[in-house]
Amino acid sequence: MDVALLIGRVLFVLLFFGSGLAHLTKTADMAGYAEARGVPSARLATLASGVLIVVGALMVLLGVWGDLGSLLLVLFLVPTAFLMHGFWRETDPMAKQMEMIQFNKDIALAGAALAFFWAFAHDPGLTLTSSLF
Template sequence: MDVIALIGRILFVLLFFGSAMGHFTQTEAMAGYAASKNVPSPKLATQASGAVMIVGGLMVLLGVWADLGALLLALFLLPTAFLMHNFWTQTDPQAKQQEMIQFNKDVSLAGAALLFFGIYAGPGSELGLTITGPLFG
């Protein structure tokens, strides 16, 4: 079961690493999009969210306080879903559909992150192939 948990952690964090790279390599474009969504300090928010994705992703991947890493990712994803993908404000059907897809992706990933949190902070904290045990366990 340890190897299965490791594979699950690897697959889970791949999206965050790819997205974080975009936050750092395309900061101006992403900050412009954040500004269009009325995010305060959009450039700083873009860089900070990229850092949260890398730190949280690494914590889950390596099993260094994986519960805390998963919680960081959930705390990033839920506000992002509502601030950046507010499909209910869109009037163009195609834009509305795209924002709804992104909203649902973020909410679903937040659910998965909370599941990781619960597993690693609770009964699954003894799943092997981690560097540390849980912070909240």
Template sequence: MLFSALFLGSAIGHMTQTKAMAGYASARGVPAAAAAVFGSGVLLLAAGLSVLLGVWADLGSLLVVVFLVPTAVLMHGFWRETDPQARQLEMIQFQKDMALADAGLMLFALIAHTGHDLGLTLTGPLFDIG
């Protein structure tokens, strides 16, 4: 539930503060920043609800990864920073995004492997790696 809450809160922010977030995304070189911010908010909402409600939670966890890996690279490219403090802050954000992506992959594997035996989902997994 806590894992989902992080992404649901972020989804709300993406969809209610699109203009402000798009300015930051645009400064980072994201093309069509407003559409990307709003679209990623929808993606996060779908992923967070999927994991929280246990409806194809394996797919939801993969959607989290689909959001986090490009976000880490595009938005938190610490290697582009010349200021040591800015580099450190971006490195922390990059590592956080990658760690959460790894958690999403682990959740995917757990759900896709155990299927209905896990007992925490409303539907079975969409993928079967058992």
């Protein structure tokens, strides 16, 4: 089971590495989008969330306080779902559907991160440190 958990962790964090690196390397573009969605201090929020995503993903991948890393990802995902993907604000049916898909994806990933939080607390399996919580 440890190997299955490790493979799941690798597959899970791949998404966050790509996204986090984009936040840090394509900051102007991503901050422009965040600003258009009403995020205050969009540039700072983009950079901070990029660091949060990368650090959280690394913690989960390496199993260095993976429980904390999981919570960092939840801390990114839930506000992002509501701030960036407010499908209820859309009037165009196609835009509404796309935002609903993105909202649901973020909430589902937050659920997966919470499942990893639980897994690290109960049976860390192939980790570098024990759980923090």
